[in-house]
Amino acid sequence: MTLAKVTQENVHIFxxxxxxxxxxxxxxxxxxxxxxxxxxxxxxRTYTVLEKEDTKLWYEGASYLYMRLDMKKNG
Incomplete structure (x- = not known):
C-alpha cells in the first residue's frame, strides 16, 4: 500500500x-x-506560510502554530 503524498494541491485538507x-x-x-x-x-503571516506545502508548517501542531503567531504578533 502506497501512502498519499502531501502536495501543494492537497495541503488544504489539513x-x-x-x-x-x-x-x-x-x-x-x-x-x-x-x-x-x-x-x-x-x-x-503564519497562515500565509501554513498554506504553502513546501514550508512543512502544516505538519506542526496547533500549540506550535499558536506560539509562532503570538511571537510574530508581539515582536
Whole structure:
C-alpha cells in the first residue's frame, strides 16, 4: 500500500482543523470574539506560510502554530 503524498494541491485538507484549534487557543487567551480571532489568524503571516506545502508548517501542531503567531504578533 502506497501512502498519499502531501502536495501543494492537497495541503488544504489539513488546514481547517489547524485553524479551528488555533482559533480555540486564541479565544482562550484574548478578550475578543471568535470571529475576530479567526480573521486575525487568516490575515496573519503564519497562515500565509501554513498554506504553502513546501514550508512543512502544516505538519506542526496547533500549540506550535499558536506560539509562532503570538511571537510574530508581539515582536
Amino acid at each position: 488546514i481547517p482543523l489547524k485553524v479551528a484549534k488555533i482559533t480555540e487557543l486564541l479565544a482562550k487567551n484574548n478578550n475578543i470574539s471568535w470571529k475576530e480571532d479567526l480573521l486575525e489568524f487568516y490575515n496573519s
